[in-house]
Amino acid sequence: xxxxxxxxxxxxxxxxxxxxxxxxxxxxxxxxxxxxxxxxxxxxxxxxxxxxxxxxxxxxxxxxxxxxxxxxxxxxxxxxxxxxxxxxxxxxxxxxxxxxxxxxxxxxxxxxxxxxxxxxxxxxxxxxxxxxxxxxxxxxxxxxxxxxxxxxxxxxxxxxxxxxxxxxxxxxxxxxxxxxxxxxxxxxxxxxxxxxxxxxxxxx
Amino acid sequence: xxxxxxxxxxxxxxxxxxxxxxxxxxxxxxxxxxxxxxxxxxxxxxxxxxxxxxxxxxxxxxxxxxxxxxxxxxxxxxxxxxxxxxxxxxxxxxxxxxxxxxxxxxxxxxxxxxxxxxxxxxxxxxxxxxxxxxxxxxxxxxxxxxxxxxxxxxxxxxxxxxxxxxxxxxxxxxxxxxxxxxxxxxxxxxxxxxxxxxxxxxxxxxxxxxxxxxxxxxxxxxxxxxxxxxxxxxxxxxxxxxxxxxxxxxxxxxxxxxxxxxxxxxxxxxxxxxxxxxxxxxxxxxxxxxxxxxxxxxxxxxxxxxxxxxxxxxxxxxxxxxxxxxxxxxxxxxxxxxxxxxxxxxxxxxxxxxxxxxxxxxxxxxxxxxxx
Amino acid sequence: xxxxxxxxxxxxxxxxxxxxxxxxxxxxxxxxxxxxxxxxxxxxxxxxxxxxxxxxxxxxxxxxxxxxxxxxxxxxxxxxxxxxxxxxxxxxxxxxxxxxxxxxxxxxxxxxxxxxxxxxxxxxxxxxxxxxxxxxxxxxxxxxxxxxxxxxxxxxxxxxxxxxxxxxxxxxxxxxxxxxxxxxxxxxxxxxxxxxxxxxxxxxxxxxxxxxxxxxxxxxxxxxxxxxxxxxxxxxxxxxxxxxxxxxxxxxxxxxxxxxxxxxxxxxxxxxxxxxxxxxxxxxxxxxxxxxxxxxxxxxxxxxxxxxxxxxxxxxxxxxxxxxxxxxxxxxxxxxxxxxxxxxxxxxxxxx
Numbered sequence: 001x002x003x004x005x006x007x008x009x010x011x012x013x014x015x016x017x018x019x020x021x022x023x024x025x026x027x028x029x030x031x032x033x034x035x036x037x038x039x040x041x042x043x044x045x046x047x048x049x050x051x052x053x054x055x056x057x058x059x060x061x062x063x064x065x066x067x068x069x070x071x072x073x074x075x076x077x078x079x080x081x082x083x084x085x086x087x088x089x090x091x092x093x094x095x096x097x098x099x100x101x102x103x104x105x106x107x108x109x110x111x112x113x114x115x116x117x118x119x120x121x122x123x124x125x126x127x128x129x130x131x132x133x134x135x136x137x138x139x140x141x142x143x144x145x146x147x148x149x150x151x152x153x154x155x156x157x158x159x160x161x162x163x164x165x166x167x168x169x170x171x172x173x174x175x176x177x178x179x180x181x182x183x184x185x186x187x188x189x190x191x192x193x194x195x196x197x198x199x200x201x202x203x204x
Numbered sequence: 205x206x207x208x209x210x211x212x213x214x215x216x217x218x219x220x221x222x223x224x225x226x227x228x229x230x231x232x233x234x235x236x237x238x239x240x241x242x243x244x245x246x247x248x249x250x251x252x253x254x255x256x257x258x259x260x261x262x263x264x265x266x267x268x269x270x271x272x273x274x275x276x277x278x279x280x281x282x283x284x285x286x287x288x289x290x291x292x293x294x295x296x297x298x299x300x301x302x303x304x305x306x307x308x309x310x311x312x313x314x315x316x317x318x319x320x321x322x323x324x325x326x327x328x329x330x331x332x333x334x335x336x337x338x339x340x341x342x343x344x345x346x347x348x349x350x351x352x353x354x355x356x357x358x359x360x361x362x363x364x365x366x367x368x369x370x371x372x373x374x375x376x377x378x379x380x381x382x383x384x385x386x387x388x389x390x391x392x393x394x395x396x397x398x399x400x401x402x403x404x405x406x407x408x409x410x411x412x413x414x415x416x417x418x419x420x421x422x423x424x425x426x427x428x429x430x431x432x433x434x435x436x437x438x439x440x441x442x443x444x445x446x447x448x449x450x451x452x453x454x455x456x457x458x459x460x461x462x463x464x465x466x467x468x469x470x471x472x473x474x475x476x477x478x479x480x481x482x483x484x485x486x487x488x489x490x491x492x493x494x495x496x497x498x499x500x501x502x503x504x505x506x507x508x509x510x511x512x513x514x515x516x517x518x519x520x521x522x523x524x525x526x527x528x529x530x531x532x533x534x535x536x537x538x539x540x541x542x543x544x545x546x547x548x549x550x551x552x553x554x555x556x557x558x559x560x561x562x563x564x565x566x567x568x569x570x571x572x573x574x575x576x
Numbered sequence: 577x578x579x580x581x582x583x584x585x586x587x588x589x590x591x592x593x594x595x596x597x598x599x600x601x602x603x604x605x606x607x608x609x610x611x612x613x614x615x616x617x618x619x620x621x622x623x624x625x626x627x628x629x630x631x632x633x634x635x636x637x638x639x640x641x642x643x644x645x646x647x648x649x650x651x652x653x654x655x656x657x658x659x660x661x662x663x664x665x666x667x668x669x670x671x672x673x674x675x676x677x678x679x680x681x682x683x684x685x686x687x688x689x690x691x692x693x694x695x696x697x698x699x700x701x702x703x704x705x706x707x708x709x710x711x712x713x714x715x716x717x718x719x720x721x722x723x724x725x726x727x728x729x730x731x732x733x734x735x736x737x738x739x740x741x742x743x744x745x746x747x748x749x750x751x752x753x754x755x756x757x758x759x760x761x762x763x764x765x766x767x768x769x770x771x772x773x774x775x776x777x778x779x780x781x782x783x784x785x786x787x788x789x790x791x792x793x794x795x796x797x798x799x800x801x802x803x804x805x806x807x808x809x810x811x812x813x814x815x816x817x818x819x820x821x822x823x824x825x826x827x828x829x830x831x832x833x834x835x836x837x838x839x840x841x842x843x844x845x846x847x848x849x850x851x852x853x854x855x856x857x858x859x860x861x862x863x864x865x866x867x868x869x870x871x872x873x874x875x876x877x878x879x880x881x882x883x884x885x886x887x888x889x890x891x892x893x894x895x896x897x898x899x900x901x902x903x904x905x906x907x908x909x910x911x912x913x914x915x916x917x918x919x920x921x922x923x924x925x926x927x928x
Binding site for chain 3: 243330333334335336337340341344400401404406407409410556558559
């Protein structure tokens with residue numbers, strides 16, 4: 001009797017398994033076909049590091065305080081300080097991040113007090129050339145041009161700021177940094193395109 | 205490492221097989237040297253160290269806050285508990301009081317990560333046993349958890365979310381309703397996995413009464429977590445030495461009866477459901493307040509401390525010797541998988557090689573934890 | 577006007593006999609020419625079927641697993657198999673130096689030939705059976721036993737002890753499951769009273785409740801289970817999956833030879849489904865006579881593809897059986913059930 005019961009229970013459970021997998025046949029698959037369709041990254045996504053520039057003057061926000069270099073746990077950031085002869089302001093002469101070493105932890109962004117460095121949601125930087133993965137100052141500034149950020153500490157623009165030319169992309173990267181315009185899948189938060197600094201309560 | 209030790213005792217009709225460091229079992233780079241007689245395993249020797257990254261040595265040259273990203277990578281399947289273990293140890297060392305809201309947030313993140321880690325276990329174990337489908341279902345559920353994490357801290361696998369004294373960021377407003385949505389959705393999915401596997405006669409024949417682990421043997425080898433609870437020993441650090449306000453939540457630590465592979469499986473499945481309960485309670489009862497205590501910017505603790513938490517795979521402990529400078533003198537990480545690798549020899553001898561896959565899957569060993 | 581192919585076949589017959597008569601050749605040339613045409617058509621159809629089935633498997637498995645499968649090559653990836661076949665064709669054929677070359681070469685040939693030869697007695701539709709011998713089902717079971725020889729040849733010829741072990745284990749599995757396989761169709765043979773394939777189809781009544789699956793449900797279940805084991809598919813594919821730890825019999829094969837093993841597995845799957853359709857589901861007959869405007873070969877293909885789908889469904893749902901459980905299952909569960917089935921069927925045929 002026990003054997004018969006076991007037999008029928010076995011058959012029932014086998015059938016239950018079949019029903020469970022068959023439930024998914026008529027449903028639409030959850031796959032998103034990259035690169036035809038790209039997911040929209042979340043606001044706080046930690047992808048590539050960028051250097052932020054002032055939206056009005058176009059200058060780098062960074063004043064080479066070396067806090068991010070000290071905070072980085074893997075020593076991916078290399079900064080060389082210099083003083084601008086005219087305005088006596090400290091600025092980074094060399095700012096390199098070795099993206100092959102960077103672990104995308106975000107400690108540099110936390111350490112910075114000047115809205116100078118940020119991790120964004122950009123991720124399409126694969127390249128067959130290893131040297132191009134050491135991002136120098138120009139590349140970092142270029143990929144950070146369209147990144148919106150909220151001010152951690154208000155910076156008053158200097159009154160005698162020289163109107164600065166937009167930096168040309170001088171770095172020899174063979175790969176374009178901008179992802180192609182593609183169909184967005186996630187419903188986006190309303191993006192503020194008016195050029196103002198977007199203040200939203202994210203980084204506390 | 206040579207196979208000579210195993211070869212010394214080789215009899216005439218036995219042969220040595222190397223289950224090489226790379227194999228499709230997706231558990232990582234572990235080398236097992238087996239001495240086999242026909243189908244049966246007579247002796248087993250694990251060869252570890254292929255994923256050794258010297259994390260404990262690196263800790264001696266990083267400050268306490270800078271070491272956080274490295275703790276993520278000790279067990280990248282369950283990154284939040286590793287973070288939690290480190291901050292618990294450092295806070296115990298420096299006697300820092302963590303605000304309650306931060307404790308609740310830590311609990312939410314740790315339990316969500318426990319579900320994610322158990323989903324990886326479920327997927328890989330059923331893949332090893334030949335059921336290809338639960339693997340993909342588990343990873344589909346994992347995507348939703350990883351989306352929740354990405355919404356909060358920006359990363360999907362190695363979060364660097366906790367800080368000494370609290371957590372780094374407040375989750376966004378849409379996190380809490382999405383959490384509730386996830387737990388409701390997930391409970392139904394666990395029923396799916398159970399329908400596919402738990403009482404399936406083929407699964408039962410592979411896992412019932414295979415490799416029973418008695419409690420005393422498990423304790424002697426240092427087993428912990430679901431592996432030990434499946435044998436019937438009621439030892440869950442969240443209940444016995446509650447940390448980070450776990451005593452405020454009402455949940456069960458599932459116990460097994462016999463300690464065979466099936467029990468280890470069912471304990472983890474039930475644990476996934478209990479994690480949903482904890483997350484729901486934590487989201488409901490989240491108190492207001494700061495998310496991070498004030499910690500001096502130049503942090504120089506002194507003393508020795510050992511602190512342990514209940515990671516998804518077992519007990520994870522940190523032993524820190526601090527000498528009054530900004531960097532620790534020595535950090536020793538005790539991980540559960542390292543102890544469980546020793547269990548393989550006891551459990552797998554006199555079973556067939558097909559059972560070895562089931563046993564290995566049920567112990568839930570991940571190599572980054574073993575090798576650090 | 578029906579879409580049956582009988583008219584086409586008669587037309588081809590008249591053309592060929594016309595050509596042969598006008599060239600003044602003896603009648604046997606006409607028969608040989610017709611036979612060659614039929615074989616060419618059959619092989620062409622089967623090759624397309626194999627390619628289709630591989631694509632079908634990938635899509636079915638993908639949708640069960642909530643993903644998409646091949647999508648980039650053609651509409652939903654239908655050219656994917658052609659691309660894979662072309663890739664395999666241009667691969668280098670590596671043979672291990674110490675291998676037994678003749679045995680190693682002939683193993684995939686044997687398996688492929690056996691698989692194709694079994695299709696000679698499958699009734700694809702009304703009047704569409706290549707040859708209706710009166711011991712059809714016996715011929716099929718005899719021919720499919722060739723796979724055992726080819727697996728042993730593959731394991732031996734590779735000169736690899738693990739391939740040999742894998743091959744021997746697979747051979748043991750196939751031999752043990754042939755017994756319940758053959759016994760499970762005995763019930764149908766008793767009820768139909770004939771061994772010929774066309775006889776099976778015609779003895780199942782014009783209505784679907786007269787098909788043999790209803791009185792022979794146990795026989796059908798045993799047949800599908802034993803056939804899945806014959807095909808070495810999950811839940812019975814431990815000898816193959818053991819490749820992760822030991823080796824399978826086809827570990828030393830590369831390129832087109834491997835492709836032949838692979839294609840033979842899918843064609844065998846189709847053959848098993850076709851035989852099950854003929855024996856249990858009424859072959860090319862429509863469920864109700866009123867639906868006869870749909871041609872018979874469409875019914876046959878539809879039913880066979882449904883059974884193929886069921887076999888694939890099993891693969892993607894269940895875990896694997898361990899080797900000793902597998903053998904125990906064949907000898908201790910399926911065999912007694914098959915005997916019981918024959919006994920009850922014989923009783924039923926005698927009484928009614």
